[in-house]
Amino acid sequence: MTQSRREFMSLSAKAALLALGMNAGLPTGLFAAAKTTGFDSPLPLPGGSGLYGLLAPKGNVALMATKVPGLLPATGAPMLAYAATQGGKTFQNPVLVLRKGQQFNATLVNMLPEPTIIHWHGVDGPWRQAGHPSYAVGPGESYDYSFPVTNRAGTYWYHPHPHGLTAKQSYYGLSSFFIVRDAEEEAFAKELDLRLGVNDIPVVLQDKRFTPDGQLDYSPSMEDLLMGYLGGSVLANGALRPTMKVATRLYRFRVLNGSTARLYNLAFVQGGKALPFVLVGNDGGFLPAPQRLTEVFLAPGERVDVLLDLRALAPGQEVFLQNLPFDPMHNEMGGMMGGMMGGGMGGGTGGGHESGGHGALGEGDSYPIARLLVERKQTYDRKIPAKLPALAQPASGGPVRPIALAMRHMGGWTINGLTYAMGEAPIVVKKRGLETWQIHNPEASMPHPMHLHGYFYRVLERRGSPAQVRSRAVDGQGRLATDLGFKDTVLVWPGETVSLSIDFRTPNYPGEQLFLFHCHNLEHEDQGMMLNVRVL
Numbered sequence: 462m463t464q465s466r467r468e469f470m471s472l473s474a475k476a477a478l479l480a481l482g483m484n485a486g487l488p489t490g491l492f493a494a495a496k497t498t499g500f501d502s503p504l505p506l507p508g509g510s511g512l513y514g515l516l517a518p519k520g521n522v523a524l525m526a527t528k529v530p531g532l533l534p535a536t537g538a539p540m541l542a543y544a545a546t547q548g549g550k551t552f553q554n555p556v557l558v559l560r561k562g563q564q565f566n567a568t569l570v571n572m573l574p575e576p577t578i579i580h581w582h583g584v585d586g587p588w589r590q591a592g593h594p595s596y597a598v599g600p601g602e603s604y605d606y607s608f609p610v611t612n613r614a615g616t617y618w619y620h621p622h623p624h625g626l627t628a629k630q631s632y633y634g635l636s637s638f639f640i641v642r643d644a645e646e647e648a649f650a651k652e653l654d655l656r657l658g659v660n661d662i663p664v665v666l667q668d669k670r671f672t673p674d675g676q677l678d679y680s681p682s683m684e685d686l687l688m689g690y691l692g693g694s695v696l697a698n699g700a701l702r703p704t705m706k707v708a709t710r711l712y713r714f715r716v717l718n719g720s721t722a723r724l725y726n727l728a729f730v731q732g733g734k735a736l737p738f739v740l741v742g743n744d745g746g747f748l749p750a751p752q753r754l755t756e757v758f759l760a761p762g763e764r765v766d767v768l769l770d771l772r773a774l775a776p777g778q779e780v781f782l783q784n785l786p787f788d789p790m791h792n793e794m795g796g797m798m799g800g801m802m803g804g805g806m807g808g809g810t811g812g813g814h815e816s817g818g819h820g821a822l823g824e825g826d827s828y829p830i831a832r833l834l835v836e837r838k839q840t841y842d843r844k845i846p847a848k849l850p851a852l853a854q855p856a857s858g859g860p861v862r863p864i865a866l867a868m869r870h871m872g873g874w875t876i877n878g879l880t881y882a883m884g885e886a887p888i889v890v891k892k893r894g895l896e897t898w899q900i901h902n903p904e905a906s907m908p909h910p911m912h913l914h915g916y917f918y919r920v921l922e923r924r925g926s927p928a929q930v931r932s933r934a935v936d937g938q939g940r941l942a943t944d945l946g947f948k949d950t951v952l953v954w955p956g957e958t959v960s961l962s963i964d965f966r967t968p969n970y971p972g973e974q975l976f977l978f979h980c981h982n983l984e985h986e987d988q989g990m991m992l993n994v995r996v997l
């Protein structure tokens with residue numbers, strides 16, 4: 462409680478700087494009109510250098526984890542970043558752009574005062590290349606990576622993974638995109654006249670708390686560690702309420718939820734209406750077919766690849782990337798707290814809860830994140846293909862492995878009753894073949910985005926879904942549009958049982974492997990909601 466009050470006051474004091482127009486003043490109805498002031502900074506777009514600059518590695522890239530003064534677009538505060546140079550240009554948190562089949566060589570140089578290691582999230586690679594926490598290197602040390610890029614085209618990412626420090630280091634800025642391209646994806650982009658950094662825009666969403674002088678503040682209370690650390694300001698590519706100037710054409714946004722804990726229900730809102738958009742990809746690249754949507758849940762670690770058609774708009778019109786109301790389902794205290802803390806669908810309490818250190822902005826509140834401002838007309842006559850690059854859909858089957866998520870009696874989250882122990886591997890895949898994992902999250906719980914390293918999976922079925930999830934099902938298995946295709950992170954809502962099909966034969970890593978399965982709520986992960994997975 463004190464935390465969020467402190468933040469509220471500090472933000473008020475910094476009104477000129479942060480121009481938040483706190484959510485307390487926002488109407489709580491569905492599609493609440495976005496507050497249209499304060500959108501005067503540009504959305505940082507990946508360019509040829511600098512923060513989130515596009516870097517196609519030529520030879521080995523050195524990524525130096527370090528504190529960079531003045532880097533955070535929102536307040537000019539220092540932030541942690543991976544600093545790199547290539548061809549005389551300097552980058553911070555470069556958006557790495559790779560081609561399928563190419564060799565990737567990188568060296569992490571740890572300039573932090575504590576251990577760190579880079580994990581390539583969603584990127585195929587044997588476990589020694591994947592950033593297991595047992596490989597964390599100390600201050601002044603480095604770690605070499607070298608592996609071929611075998612993923613299909615898609616939007617992957619990278620972030621720190623030292624045990625117990627993942628949330629903090631990510632929060633202070635360490636993370637960026639790892640984009641893989643291949644011939645099919647390049648043909649798709651050409652067909653739609655999409656260019657990375659111009660009209661194909663990677664956007665990372667992260668919520669932050671600030672100290673009175675605009676510094677990033679990561680100081681979770683016990684309650685924050687239990688539920689996740691929420692910030693009162695949601696940044697897009699590090700900027701608060703930024704604007705991107707657009708033309709009347711098609712845009713592609715690759716949206717990554719890089720927050721430690723916050724869930725989003727994203728929409729593109731214009732004049733009080735959610736515009737339709739087309740979901741073409743998720744964690745594992747292209748979906749089997751395009752999906753037309755008006756809103757989409759995005760949990761920490763997940764990515765969506767969407768196309769937004771702005772042809773019907775006129776210069777001067779605005780579209781807001783906005784969070785729409787939903788029930789964040791914080792039912793961890795048996796539902797009693799849920800009503801108090803969750804805000805709830807269309808409830809009168811959507812103005813944010815200062816309880817629970819949840820920050821001043823509730824997950825289920827209606828709030829704008831970024832603005833698209835139509836600046837000019839453009840003739841554009843390309844059509845979204847009805848088919849996307851082919852996706853092999855392997856058979857499912859094999860042994861069923863039940864995975865139970867639960868809260869321990871004295872607090873803290875467990876998987877199959879266990880928390881992380883570096884030297885133990887409670888999940889052993891004895892025979893490399895198909896397995897079905899059935900993840901169950903009890904009613905008296907909260908949503909957990911569950912992530913597996915090393916292998917993609919397919920979502921087979923959702924059972925017991927809450928109404929706000931069930932209503933979005935696209936098939937008889939209760940799956941959501943974002944469940945189609947390949948996933949590496951799946952949100953399991955309270956009450957749900959989600960079945961996954963994992964094929965441990967592909968990739969065919971040489972020798973025994975030790976991967977991780979964990980909750981991508983990074984406070985949960987650091988508190989031990991993670992297990993080693995040994996693949997024999």
Ligand code: C2O
Pocket residue numbers: 580582620622762912914977979981
């Ligand atoms: Cu993105 Cu093990 O994490």
Ligand code: CU
Pocket residue numbers: 580581582583912913914
């Ligand atoms: Cu990962």
Ligand code: CU
Pocket residue numbers: 874908909910980981982985990
């Ligand atoms: Cu969790």
